Amino acid sequence: MISTSSSLSSSVNFFGPKVVILNGRASSPRSLQFRSTPRISASCASTAERTASHISLISPSASLYEVLGIPMGATCQEIKSAYRRLAREVHPDVVANGQRSQTSAGEFIKVHEAYATLSDPDRRADYDRLLCGVRQTASYPMAASRHRATMASRFAGHSRRTWETDQCW
Amino acid sequence: MAEPAYTVASDSETTGEEKSSSAFPEIAIGIDIGTSQCSVAAWNGSQVEILKNTRNQKMMRSYVTFKDEVPSGGVSNQLSQMKKSKTLPSLCPMKKGKFGVRRGMNRVAQNLDPYCLCSPDATSEHRTLQFESYSLYPQERPSLFVASVSRMAEPAYTVASDSETTGEEKSSSAFPEIAIGIDIGTSQCSVAAWNGSQVEILKNTRNQKMMRSYVTFKDEVPSGGVSNQLSHESEMLSGAAIFNMKRLIGRVDTDPVVHSSKSLPFLVQTLDIGVRPFIAALVNNAWRSTTPEEVLAIYLVELRAMAELALKRPIRNVVLTIPVSFSRFQVTRIERACAMAGLHVLRLMPEPTAVALLYAQQQQQCVHENMGSGSEKIALIFNMGAGYSDVAVTATAGGVSQIKSLAGSAIGGEDILQNMIRHLLPDSDILFSNHGINEIKAMGLLRVATQDAIHKLSSQTSVQIDVDLGNGSKICKVVHQEEFQEVNGKVFEKCESLIIQCLRDAKVDPEDVADVITVGGCSNIPKVKNLVMSVCKRQELYKGMNPLEAAVIGAALEGAVASGINDPFGSLDLLTIQVTPLALGIQADGNSFVPVIPRNTTMPARKELVFTTVRDNQTEALIVVYEGEGKTVEDNHLLGYFKLTGIPPAPKGVPEINVCMDIDASNVLRVFAGVVLPGSKNPPIPFMEVRMPTVDDGHGWCAEALQRTYGSRLDLVTVQKKI
Numbered sequence: 001m002i003s004t005s006s007s008l009s010s011s012v013n014f015f016g017p018k019v020v021i022l023n024g025r026a027s028s029p030r031s032l033q034f035r036s037t038p039r040i041s042a043s044c045a046s047t048a049e050r051t052a053s054h055i056s057l058i059s060p061s062a063s064l065y066e067v068l069g070i071p072m073g074a075t076c077q078e079i080k081s082a083y084r085r086l087a088r089e090v091h092p093d094v095v096a097n098g099q100r101s102q103t104s105a106g107e108f109i110k111v112h113e114a115y116a117t118l119s120d121p122d123r124r125a126d127y128d129r130l131l132c133g134v135r136q137t138a139s140y141p142m143a144a145s146r147h148r149a150t151m152a153s154r155f156a157g158h159s160r161r162t163w164e165t166d167q168c169w
Numbered sequence: 170m171a172e173p174a175y176t177v178a179s180d181s182e183t184t185g186e187e188k189s190s191s192a193f194p195e196i197a198i199g200i201d202i203g204t205s206q207c208s209v210a211a212w213n214g215s216q217v218e219i220l221k222n223t224r225n226q227k228m229m230r231s232y233v234t235f236k237d238e239v240p241s242g243g244v245s246n247q248l249s250q251m252k253k254s255k256t257l258p259s260l261c262p263m264k265k266g267k268f269g270v271r272r273g274m275n276r277v278a279q280n281l282d283p284y285c286l287c288s289p290d291a292t293s294e295h296r297t298l299q300f301e302s303y304s305l306y307p308q309e310r311p312s313l314f315v316a317s318v319s320r321m322a323e324p325a326y327t328v329a330s331d332s333e334t335t336g337e338e339k340s341s342s343a344f345p346e347i348a349i350g351i352d353i354g355t356s357q358c359s360v361a362a363w364n365g366s367q368v369e370i371l372k373n374t375r376n377q378k379m380m381r382s383y384v385t386f387k388d389e390v391p392s393g394g395v396s397n398q399l400s401h402e403s404e405m406l407s408g409a410a411i412f413n414m415k416r417l418i419g420r421v422d423t424d425p426v427v428h429s430s431k432s433l434p435f436l437v438q439t440l441d442i443g444v445r446p447f448i449a450a451l452v453n454n455a456w457r458s459t460t461p462e463e464v465l466a467i468y469l470v471e472l473r474a475m476a477e478l479a480l481k482r483p484i485r486n487v488v489l490t491i492p493v494s495f496s497r498f499q500v501t502r503i504e505r506a507c508a509m510a511g512l513h514v515l516r517l518m519p520e521p522t523a524v525a526l527l528y529a530q531q532q533q534q535c536v537h538e539n540m541g542s543g544s545e546k547i548a549l550i551f552n553m554g555a556g557y558s559d560v561a562v563t564a565t566a567g568g569v570s571q572i573k574s575l576a577g578s579a580i581g582g583e584d585i586l587q588n589m590i591r592h593l594l595p596d597s598d599i600l601f602s603n604h605g606i607n608e609i610k611a612m613g614l615l616r617v618a619t620q621d622a623i624h625k626l627s628s629q630t631s632v633q634i635d636v637d638l639g640n641g642s643k644i645c646k647v648v649h650q651e652e653f654q655e656v657n658g659k660v661f662e663k664c665e666s667l668i669i670q671c672l673r674d675a676k677v678d679p680e681d682v683a684d685v686i687t688v689g690g691c692s693n694i695p696k697v698k699n700l701v702m703s704v705c706k707r708q709e710l711y712k713g714m715n716p717l718e719a720a721v722i723g724a725a726l727e728g729a730v731a732s733g734i735n736d737p738f739g740s741l742d743l744l745t746i747q748v749t750p751l752a753l754g755i756q757a758d759g760n761s762f763v764p765v766i767p768r769n770t771t772m773p774a775r776k777e778l779v780f781t782t783v784r785d786n787q788t789e790a791l792i793v794v795y796e797g798e799g800k801t802v803e804d805n806h807l808l809g810y811f812k813l814t815g816i817p818p819a820p821k822g823v824p825e826i827n828v829c830m831d832i833d834a835s836n837v838l839r840v841f842a843g844v845v846l847p848g849s850k851n852p853p854i855p856f857m858e859v860r861m862p863t864v865d866d867g868h869g870w871c872a873e874a875l876q877r878t879y880g881s882r883l884d885l886v887t888v889q890k891k892i
Binding site: 077080084085087088091092104105108116 | 544545566567568569571730731742744745746771773774775833834
């Protein structure tokens with residue numbers, strides 16, 4: 001628990017200022033929020049960079065179910081097929097030739113983490129309990145992953161293999 | 170790099186796309202790369218003219234700035250104030266090699282021939298960036314320059330293709346270039362491409378789909394198995410030909426795989442100090458040195474020429490299959506060989522995942538109506554070739570192949586062959602290690618006879634081996650199936666353990682596996698088939714694919730998908746979700762390896778862990794990045810290291826050192842490290858972003874040098890996992 005909280009808070013501090021550059025939004029209040037409620041927070045997902053897709057319709061504080069676009073009572077089958085459907089929308093390999101390759105890695109990571117949690121019965125049960133407790137403002141520590149997703153986009157300029165390719169020679 | 174690769178490269182160029190320009194002799198341009206300023210000049214037909222950039226400058230400041238996502242140099246970039254070049258930290262004199270002058274770049278830079286570089290060491294990759302910018306110029310014949318630049322680093326590719334569309338290749342730019350698939354096997358290679366409606370395996374001029382993987386140096390110009398025809402198998406074993414380069418590439422001379430190659434007919438010498446092995450081919454009674462990268466590059470040049478001939482278009486983008494067990498360092502060597510051959514690696518796919526993609530396509534065609542219903546099929550793919558064995562477990566539905574787990578090892582048919590040779594001639598290692606002319610001949614004869622016997626044992630229960638080694642000794646022996654299995658017991662045990670590990674990692678019971686697929690040359694061995702079936706509790710294997718062609722077809726499918734090709738019939742409605750084959754982590758808690766991204770993590774991935782200092786007032790931390798499965802760092806591959814300095818003095822265990830690893834959509838690994846003091850909001854120092862791997866050739870040496878320099882003090886600067 002301690003390690004989780006430190007990981008979250010530090011990740012915000014670590015990358016926070018970069019988000020500001022990207023979004024033009026202040027990050028320090030968010031990092032403070034993380035500090036006071038490490039496991040529950042408003043998400044820092046950047047809505048600005050979202051473009052039209054299922055994902056973009058999700059509010060920043062979306063639950064993992066909302067990320068996958070499924071009801072809370074969804075069966076394992078439904079989770080899997082939702083994951084596959086979304087993978088075909090947001091996976092970098094699919095969108096690599098479009099305009100959105102910059103953000104797709106982050107979006108895919110988010111979709112995959114939602115799937116990884118919900119497809120594991122134990123982790124899903126834990127998450128469901130957490131979700132019931134703090135339904136209003138909450139999202140799971142996955143908020144952190146959403147935060148990372150924006151970070152991934154921060155580095156997305158590198159998503160093509162670029163000039164560094166030969167660096168280890 | 171030695172000459173032949175380039176000779177071959179330029180040879181094929183003149184036969185290829187640039188034939189039209191070959192009517193004129195190419196006039197080399199002159200470049201003066203100064204520490205402070207650069208300039209370019211060319212003979213314009215009557216005199217020398219100094220070329221100007223778009224801002225009408227003849228002399229351009231020598232620097233590259235990294236302030237934007239895409240770095241830009243003084244050729245294209247305009248400083249708002251000249252003073253800035255002294256003050257901005259991003260600007261630095263390149264010639265001094267602040268970023269290191271890399272030998273490899275030097276070699277690739279030779280591809281600039283016949284452009285003359287008058288600088289004393291025209292090597293830095295940063296300088297090549299300037300060349301790249303030049304390629305945008307409206308020069309007389311930009312395509313010439315572009316073409317040679319395109320053999321360099323990748324931004325060059327980007328720029329080159331941008332400017333190419335305005336040039337001679339405009340016609341082809343209407344269609345996106347479809348990447349071809351190449352399966353570089355230890356023993357055989359093949360090339361396939363999407364032809365608009367399906368994948369077609371390309372044939373060479375002798376109508377062969379599968380070509381032996383070797384390059385012979387017996388003539389002045391080396392030639393590979395694509396163009397060269399062996400009159401007899403033993404010709405490959407005369408010492409003049411290098412083969413098994415896939416087993417040797419990116420390995421240091423302490424590697425057991427390198428040691429097992431010492432009994433091959435060509436020369437493999439080791440010093441056992443963690444540097445690259447010395448490899449040489451016998452040419453006119455002399456050992457002529459080469460490298461696995463060079464051999465592979467020569468071979469790839471031939472493959473490329475063959476594909477260009479078959480497809481009647483220039484080839485630049487490729488999807489290559491690689492073994493699961495390849496380290497990131499080995500991957501860079503493959504990429505390097507491709508760059509030398511003028512190929513751009515669009516994707517590198519672990520071999521069984523290429524097979525998984527083909528399986529996904531077949532399943533989708535079988536049950537098209539089932540798409541999206543969520544009913545998935547689990548398949549286990551076992552691939553055993555001459556050099557490597559790989560296993561993958563994949564969950565397939567609706568054209569999406571989700572890799573659950575991967576496992577792989579450098580064992581294969583070559584090990585089986587060497588075990589048999591040792592069985593037939595117990596002192597063969599000693600006999601062949603001195604590489605005398607007669608020994609090489611004897612070794613070749615024995616190798617051919619043994620290989621033949623192994624092939625026969627795939628269909629019969631015993632085989633008679635009769636071989637005269639020419640030095641007075643003869644081998645006459647009947648080998649039974651049981652004997653063969655006993656001799657190779659360890660190999661088969663390893664195969665079993667790989668499959669079991671892969672199933673366990675995927676959290677899949679053998680009963681849940683719908684299809685078991687075996688591919689690769691060794692899948693013909695009855696014992697291999699049996700062991701796969703028995704581990705997976707199965708009576709029969711999947712029959713839908715050719716075991717020798719599955720990987721290359723999968724690679725070509727991925728090439729079409731990744732090139733953005735759409736198929737009206739949905740044959741390319743495919744996606745592979747890859748996982749990391751090996752764990753990535755750092756050294757911490759002494760010499761422990763602490764994974765940050767575990768094995769079989771879905772890619773792209775981003776994970777982080779928090780570490781802390783081990784001493785009071787520790788101000789520096791060495792982040793040493795490793796890849797592998799070992800518990801201690803010694804058992805893993807060193808990828809690189811960097812130092813985090815300026816940690817604010819604090820009691821041990823207080824500063825939080827955040828290490829984040831990011832694998833992006835192109836499988837590029839970046840390591841970030843930053844410091845946080847609890848209670849403070851802003852990080853005290855900028856965080857580091859380092860692209861891995863950073864270690865050069867003797868990566869075994871680097872690890873030892875670290876140990877030697879820091880010894881027991883090393884833990885002063887390493888970190889421990891924060892609890």
